[in-house]
Amino acid sequence: MYGYQLRATFEESTGGTWPLNIGQVYTTLSRLERDELVRPLAESGTGQLPYEITDSGRAELAMWFATPLSHGDRPRDELAIKLALALSTPGVDVSVVVQAQRAATIRKMQEYTRLKYSTDRPADLAWKLVVDAMVFQAEAEVRWLDHCEASLLRHSSPPMPKKTPGSAHEAENEAGREATR
Amino acid sequence: MTILELRAVHRVHGAGQTAVHALRGVTLTVGAGELLAVMGASGSGKSTLLNLAGGLDRPTEGDVVVNGTVLGGCSRRGLAALRRQRIGYVFQDLNLLSSLTAAENVALPLELDGMKVRTARRLAQEALCEMDLEGYGPRFPDEMSGGQQQRVAIARALVGQRRLMLADEPTGALDSQTGEAVLRLLRSKVDSGAAVVLVTHEARHAAWADRVVFLRDGLIVDTSGPMDQPEELLTTPGGAE
Structure with missing residues (x-):
């Protein structure tokens, strides 16, 4: 060849x-x-x-x-460095940086998914697995961003007030979903 | 054609110092043939939004409009009828009545609305076929897999005249492949004219949507739509390198 x-x-x-x-x-x-x-x-x-x-x-x-592939050889993760610097740079809202990245990454995932859904190559397993790899890599980034946002909230929030009847229902709904996940 | 509209919707639980602002002026529309995903952390207002959209809760301020009908202007009976005729719900679990067959579950909202049983069952069979469940009508839920049960739930949510489906983590309890198969069928229903609001924590599920809105503290803080030129995605450094 x-x-x-x-x-x-x-x-x-x-x-x-x-x-x-x-x-x-x-x-x-x-x-x-x-x-x-x-x-x-x-x-x-x-x-x-x-x-x-x-x-x-x-x-x-x-x-x-x-x-197995080693991730030690990967170039520096620019996104992780960006968030780390954003935390220590005055005037930068880290949550805005996180959200901008999340929206962009999900937009990429939307397009990957659309490609997969609209393909006229249903039997092309190799192609599908490659696109799936991109979807799962992007998903991992979004999950990490979610984790970053939760950590930011935890570190910036005042102590939790006592639960009110109004908030209890929502909290229970969410907790129930978390528990079943 | 707009199927669902939220106009500056607020929802406050409680009053005074203990008031909890679950939604703070949310405005959005969902059209026929559109899948809208709603993402946000726990407590961001996702469930409240879904409950208001489905007429299960009433806004403190603002309007919810379904098929041109302002829900706030409906009587309790009128609202119940509108829910039966126009709105379907799919949740992560506890979707089906275990004592009814798949066909009976799907036909139930139509029969409750006064439709003749024979007509309702025929529409139910058609809805099941559209979900690749031909021949599963006589089966009870415990004779079906989780993915099949969710497809029955989607068939019920969109049977008859219903064109609005509200889904809360509908594939959350399913494995990756089964979940994707369910989302693929859901997507095909959207492409044939249904309007769907999908609440999810999972970016991979939200990626099936035409638009993704992000809620934080009861506010929409961002929206993600598709790119104009998706083919560029696979040749850009962020996409493929």
Whole structure:
């Protein structure tokens, strides 16, 4: 398989959610060849240079599938840093920062969901799983933002007043729902 | 066409120093073919909003309008009739009467409203078919899975002339796949003209909505609608990298 074929196959498998630069594909192939994980075959009549995977490459690939991803290598989380700085910067309302991010993230989730719902590729499981991954990652961010907001409230609220008959009903409703969740 | 409208709605529980302002001037509309999700922390006013929209509670100030009828102007009997004819409810659990079959549960609001039993049962069967429950009419709730029961509840909520459904965490007790299947069917009902208000804590469920409103301390603090060009989402750094 040569570079353009690799790119097309990759993008088809991931539903176009991770577009590749063709230069990046060939740079990666060169590195793989250097590490003896792939080897070049004879150039085709149309000037394309196909590659095939080596035994070492298969072993490396099997290892990659078998090894959980480490999140330690991820770049710094800009959102977490933004919220941390917002807390210590005078004049910044952290709850507004949290809400702006939450609304933007949910908007992304709405679009992912719409894509999934409106797809005419119901049998394309690979594509669906990739979109699902995006939905669940975004959901995790929203849950973390909810947690941040609750923490902010807890740290800024005065001591709880005694419950009134009016508030008890609402509180019980909410508590009941929390308990069943 | 607007199905539900809240006009500067306030709801205060109690009075004086102990008064609790559950809603503080909420204005919103939900049209036919629209799914509106309401999100907010516990105590933000979500349940109060849903109760007012369904005529189960009355606002302290402002108006709730369903299908052009101001609920505050209805007699108790008129309000009950409007609820039976126009509004359906779906909750997380305790939706169905266990002594009635699925078809009887769905037909119940129509029969209570005076419809002939045969006609009501026919409409109930149609509603069940739309929820992919053909053949499940004679089953009792305890003979069905949680997802099937929720689909029966949605069929009942939107049977006959009902076009407004108020749902409070309707998939909260279901696993991820079953919940998604229920939301997919709910979405299809919306796309064929129903209006739905969905109260939820779950962003993944709210993402099925056309609009998401965020409540905090009884106020709408933000609204999230869809992007104009969704295809850009998958090629932007925030979306795919």
